[in-house]
Amino acid sequence: MAKQSTSWLTFHKRWPLLLVALLSTSTVIVLLIRAASDSCNTNSVTTTTTITTTPHYSYENTRIQVTSQVETPSNPLRFMKSKLVLLVSHELSLSGGPLLLMELAFLLRGVGAEVVWLTIQKPTDSDEVIYSLEHRMLDRGVKVFPAKGQEAIDTALKADLVVLNTAVAGKWLDSVVKENVPRILPKVLWWIHEMRGHYFKLEYVKHLPYVAGAMIDSHTTAEYWKNRTRERLGIKMPETYVVHLGNSKELMEIAENNVAKRVLREHVRESLGVRNEDLLFAVINSVSRGKGQDLFLRSFYQSLQLIKGRKLQVPSIHAVIVGSDMNAQTKFETELRNFVVENKIQDQVHFINKTLTVAPYLASIDVLVQNSQARGECFGRITIEAMAFQLPVLGTAAGGTTEIVVNGTTGLLHNVGKEGVKPLANNIVKLATNVERRLTMGKRGYERVKERFLEHHMSERIASVLKEVLKKAENHAFS
Ligand SMILES: *[C@@H]1O[C@H](CO)[C@@H](O)[C@H](O)[C@H]1NC(C)=O
Numbered sequence: 001m002a003k004q005s006t007s008w009l010t011f012h013k014r015w016p017l018l019l020v021a022l023l024s025t026s027t028v029i030v031l032l033i034r035a036a037s038d039s040c041n042t043n044s045v046t047t048t049t050t051i052t053t054t055p056h057y058s059y060e061n062t063r064i065q066v067t068s069q070v071e072t073p074s075n076p077l078r079f080m081k082s083k084l085v086l087l088v089s090h091e092l093s094l095s096g097g098p099l100l101l102m103e104l105a106f107l108l109r110g111v112g113a114e115v116v117w118l119t120i121q122k123p124t125d126s127d128e129v130i131y132s133l134e135h136r137m138l139d140r141g142v143k144v145f146p147a148k149g150q151e152a153i154d155t156a157l158k159a160d161l162v163v164l165n166t167a168v169a170g171k172w173l174d175s176v177v178k179e180n181v182p183r184i185l186p187k188v189l190w191w192i193h194e195m196r197g198h199y200f201k202l203e204y205v206k207h208l209p210y211v212a213g214a215m216i217d218s219h220t221t222a223e224y225w226k227n228r229t230r231e232r233l234g235i236k237m238p239e240t241y242v243v244h245l246g247n248s249k250e251l252m253e254i255a256e257n258n259v260a261k262r263v264l265r266e267h268v269r270e271s272l273g274v275r276n277e278d279l280l281f282a283v284i285n286s287v288s289r290g291k292g293q294d295l296f297l298r299s300f301y302q303s304l305q306l307i308k309g310r311k312l313q314v315p316s317i318h319a320v321i322v323g324s325d326m327n328a329q330t331k332f333e334t335e336l337r338n339f340v341v342e343n344k345i346q347d348q349v350h351f352i353n354k355t356l357t358v359a360p361y362l363a364s365i366d367v368l369v370q371n372s373q374a375r376g377e378c379f380g381r382i383t384i385e386a387m388a389f390q391l392p393v394l395g396t397a398a399g400g401t402t403e404i405v406v407n408g409t410t411g412l413l414h415n416v417g418k419e420g421v422k423p424l425a426n427n428i429v430k431l432a433t434n435v436e437r438r439l440t441m442g443k444r445g446y447e448r449v450k451e452r453f454l455e456h457h458m459s460e461r462i463a464s465v466l467k468e469v470l471k472k473a474e475n476h477a478f479s
């Protein structure tokens with residue numbers, strides 16, 4: 001997760017204007033989108049837009065404000081009012097971990113908590129993404145302090161609650177807090193979003209047994225942490241709380257706006273050169289072997305052959321890979337493109353650069369493929385985002401996906417690894433040939449999101465964890 005790095009809004013500059021016009025003014029929406037150069041070709045969405053919080057008002061520069069959560073008496077986090085919370089992030093980027101912590105910062109600000117943010121690793125050069133994210137926080141009243149120095153230590157000592165985000169953030173305790181570590185630990189909540197092997201290092205997590213609690217995004221990941229810390233490191237996890245994530249109100253707003261969805265769909269499809277009736281199967285994830293785009297393309301190719309071999313009458317099917325970055329994963333990216341060329345499926349496969357704005361793609365595709373390999377996703381937020389758009393999910397039977405997708409009801413699961421290639425190909429054909437089933441699964445997915453994967457569900461879950469952690473910290477302070 002730490003390596004997911006920067007993604008950029010990549011989209012044609014017209015859509016945000018259309019979208020603003022369409023969405024109700026009473027609530028929400030989106031960042032700010034500043035269109036840069038404009039060069040559209042039929043094979044991919046082209047314009048690179050950057051996120052910034054600098055207000056530019058003009059045709060080219062559309063700023064749309066994210067409204068903060070309206071405080072209602074029923075807000076489950078309201079007991080956090082006036083509490084001082086220190087959030088410690090290993091980095092500040094557009095990847096999942098830091099963005100989640102920022103969401104928590106805003107939820108806490110929404111109920112009047114005092115929130116201080118520290119970023120441990122910062123590039124030495126000024127970075128536009130960091131600048132923009134920091135300003136977004138400052139705008140919402142979050143205080144941003146340097147990670148090192150007396151101010152950081154004093155805040156940690158004074159805070160009612162300290163949230164360490166990701167395993168790597170543990171390094172901050174020894175390098176900055178030093179001899180005061182034992183005083184801080186009883187009020188630390190450690191939020192963990194990763195499960196790759198290299199995070200299980202004593203230098204990161206040796207204080208883990210002594211914190212007030214750990215919060216983890218899925219049961220599978222929590223189990224895995226319990227096993228690994230015990231077996232590899234000989235340490236015991238603290239009280240561990242599983243908190244499934246929820247969709248933001250902004251995302252739900254678009255997902256439930258049929259007019260906006262239709263406009264986005266037409267627009268993206270036009271720029272990809274696909275027709276309204278064509279079926280789009282998409283993986284939306286940073287391109288890397290762990291996310292399984294290579295195996296997905298193999299399945300996709302097999303499904304084309306199955307359709308041809310059985311002479312099935314289906315609309316033309318396309319594979320969309322959102323999350324490319326030719327600069328970074330060159331070898332893997334090249335491998336994917338070679339596969340496409342060798343098998344002559346260029347017309348059916350579309351690569352799209354990394355983007356933070358997934359809504360236009362979710363509005364345009366017909367099926368989300370979540371093909372993460374090995375232990376799968378820790379949670380996999382794109383899965384609940386896709387379900388909000390009434391999309392069925394074809395997912396690997398691993399990690400958080402198994403806690404989100406109900407096999408046979410909201411999607412179909414296949415195994416990880418090579419043995420999952422054929423089942424995924426069959427599932428692609430199943431959903432391509434059976435319109436009714438596809439749409440029903442999408443609806444069931446949406447219902448599941450409404451039942452348990454909304455922002456308020458996440459707030460409620462987080463609130464009950466924070467309550468317990470605060471109680472423990474207070475007991476500790478008075479004992
Ligand atoms: C995608 O990203 C690559 C590398 O960052 C860049 O060279 C290319 O122009 C981008 N493509 C589009 C369509 O924006």
Ligand SMILES: *[C@@H]1O[C@H](CO)[C@@H](O)[C@H](O)[C@H]1NC(C)=O
Nearest residue numbers: 220221222223224225226227
């Ligand atoms: C954890 O270990 C137990 C027994 O040692 C095993 O049954 C379980 O599958 C393991 N869970 C994970 C997620 O590795």
Ligand SMILES: *[C@@H]1O[C@H](CO)[C@@H](O)[C@H](O)[C@H]1NC(C)=O
Nearest residue numbers: 396397407408412413414415
């Ligand atoms: C998912 O359900 C189908 C039947 O609908 C079954 O054939 C398949 O084995 C299940 N897959 C997993 C991974 O549970």
